[in-house]
Amino acid sequence: MAAVFLMASVARGMSFLRVLVLIFVFMLSACESLLFFPQQQLVRSPADVGLAYVDVRITTADGGTVSAWWLPAEGKVEATVLFAHGNAENISTHLASVYWLPARGINVLLIDYRGYGQSSGEASVRGAQMDILAALQHLSAQQALADTPIVVLGQSIGASLAGVAVARNGRQYPALAGVILDAGFTGYADIAKKVAASNWLTWPFQCLAAWAMPEGENLLDEISAISPLPLLLIHGRDDPVVPYRHAERLLAAARQPKTLISYEGGHIQTFSRTENRDLVAGFIRDAAERWRASRKQ
Structure with a gap:
């Protein structure tokens, strides 16, 4: 989740559209890696x-x-x-x-x-x-x-x-x-959606962030x-x-x-x-x- 904000911060100078596409691709490919920062x-x-x-x-x-x-x-x-x-x-x-x-x-x-x-x-x-x-x-x-x-x-x-x-x-x-x-949090989708909603850059991706999280856990x-x-x-x-x-x-x-x-x-x-x-x-x-x-x- 924090990785989304990190990506947004290092993308300074990129067009807004390119940043959104980058975040979209990252979420689809990373999924559970958004949860762990070892x-x-x-x-x-x-x-x-x-x-x-x-x-x-x-x-x-x-x-x-x-x-x-x-x-x-x-x-x-x-x-x-x-x-x-x-x-x-x-x-x-x-x-x-x-x-x-x-x-x-x-x-x-x-x-x-x-x-x-x-x-x-x-x-x-x-x-x-x-x-x-x-x-x-x-x-x-x-x-x-x-x-x-x-x-x-x-x-x-x-x-x-x-x-x-x-x-x-x-x-x-x-x-x-x-x-x-x-x-503790109720579920992975709930917390991912909350984090995405807290930043104007990732706000449009609340549902996507929730969708990318593991199900049944x-x-x-x-x-x-x-x-x-x-x-x-x-x-x-x-x-x-x-x-x-x-x-x-x-x-x-x-x-x-x-x-x-x-x-x-x-x-x-x-x-x-x-x-x-x-x-x-x-x-x-x-x-x-x-x-x-x-x-x-």
């Missing part, structure tokens, strides 16, 4: 912020390799969080969203989708969902984690990817205890199937990227148990606030306790 270079490691970590390589069902970081919990382990980041850069730039969790007794596995960081392949919606499932399988296979519940945390496009992946496949992973979706259509896992939605009321109404529609479509945390802030600014960290950590603890109690029945 960066291969890692700009820092967890060690740079004083965290212990382990480099992990996970093999996907189609033979690819997912690069990940494992951040072990400090002290008594409450749960493990599988973190699916947003659509730009890689795990090294999204570390700020989860670096605080180990100090609260929560393991973290951060994964880079295919095409991101040191992961192999090329990014796609279904490919990234496959990467998330490969990470879930990896965690489920660790004997040392047999008694540790897993909570999936997705941000932005990661929320949509992880939400759909869990809705369709969550029952295959008995250790799953809960799902957290931060700044929308979180709004799948979110009800996350139940009976507890679901936490988080969204900033001032989010300029994914408007707050997306959270309201997702909440309405989801089934119990479900909760929405809203705050005065922008896109994925959630964890810059201590109160939001406290609420999310509380949700993870509650989900973990519920999971452990169910195992005793």
